[in-house]
Amino acid sequence: MDNAQKSLATDAPRPYHHGDLWHALVQAGLAILREEGVHGLTLRAVARRAGVSHSAPYRHFADKDALLAAIGEDGFNRLSQGMRAVIESYDGDLVALLHGVAHAYIRFVAENTDHVRVMFSGLLSCFDEYPNLAEAAGRSFQDVVEIMQLCQREGLIAAGDPRQQGFMAWSMVHGLANILIEEGFPVAEKTGLDIQQMTDACVDTLIRGLQSPHNGTQVAANSQHVIS
Amino acid sequence: MDNAQKSLATDAPRPYHHGDLWHALVQAGLAILREEGVHGLTLRAVARRAGVSHSAPYRHFADKDALLAAIGEDGFNRLSQGMRAVIESYDGDLVALLHGVAHAYIRFVAENTDHVRVMFSGLLSCFDEYPNLAEAAGRSFQDVVEIMQLCQREGLIAAGDPRQQGFMAWSMVHGLANILIEEGFPVAEKTGLDIQQMTDACVDTLIRGLQSPHNGTQVAANSQHVIS
């Protein structure tokens, strides 16, 4: 029954009854995510932690999914923030920039595993229903696209639609990160590489792969890969 | 109360009381996953569908996670099966083989979204606790590693640890697949590429990226990417 934890984050001035519960609930959710993982992230637990009754969250979130969407949005914002910090420290070494951004992504996933599980993993059913969430995710992607454009200008990678290149880059790093967070997944342990090295290897592979344009059958394929 | 659906899959002969409930429960779980998604996958629903009482599953699975592990294991087996079907139809066109395997992976994820969410996405807490699950996942990975070895022999990609190369290949395709299944995720829609083309582009990029060895600073990096 101790309502002691609510300070951090938005230093909003609590205009009336509880203050702005909206932020308090999101913060409580983040704290629970950090301390107990996604399993402990329950609406009632969030309410308890925020010091309100179990039904109060419904005045601010239509249902649990809506809270998850807000938390996911926060996650994308933090992700963008981490990547942008690297971008802003760009000193002319483009390869280092790419490695740095990839490491930022991987580190974010590693240090916020449960947060990431909320952002992806379909806990929140659909991005479409939460415009703010979609926007935040879109901004994260935009960061990557801009890096691709920079790489093209600098001649590090071939010309082409930077969104496609960004999509591929995101896919690779996202896939790596998501495999790494599966505890005991029988891939990571067997490669003999640690996370840092694996990340570097992926980035290098990606850069080389993007150094030629991908105009359809570039590699040489008499593609008969029958699908659907 | 209708206990009408239980036939499909294992045509086991129901030796004694109910038959072998273990398989019936897994099959019921798969059916629910297919029809109602991961949200409807509840222990009691599985029991209902199998025509037994709500507590019967506990004679075969320690808890819900154990059922999820069995379902996940089935998923990895099906994934392997899909990829192996492509491998076995190898006709000498290695590039086509790679494209085919990637498409098999992507298609599996697209057609079994909720099954994949059980396999990954941390619903089952940890691979370590379920050796069978880990083994099935390991076999899937092994398929990819063997393809990498084949690619090395044929000279399509550079020499190197095939497990690392396989890890990268898995990461890329896995990342692509997992982004694609996020409905409304503001990346896929904007690239103007459909799934097939995007998959092909990823494979081509990957092949090119793997055509040179990745001995540390291959691309040229004065790596100052500070991490932890």
Added chain:
DNA sequence: TCCCACATGTTGACAATGACAACATTCTCG
């Protein structure tokens, strides 16, 4: 062949959860 131990399945219970309705309080604005 008979009987008992054990595997399997059932019933009942419990706390926790998401969600809703009815009610209480506090703010805002006309």
Added chain:
DNA sequence: CGAGAATGTTGTCATTGTCAACATGTGGGA
């Protein structure tokens, strides 16, 4: 200042995961 909206609370409900106590059918040893 006072009505209505915004916000928060209490109470309730069905559902769920899990456990304990009980029932039932199976198979092995006398």
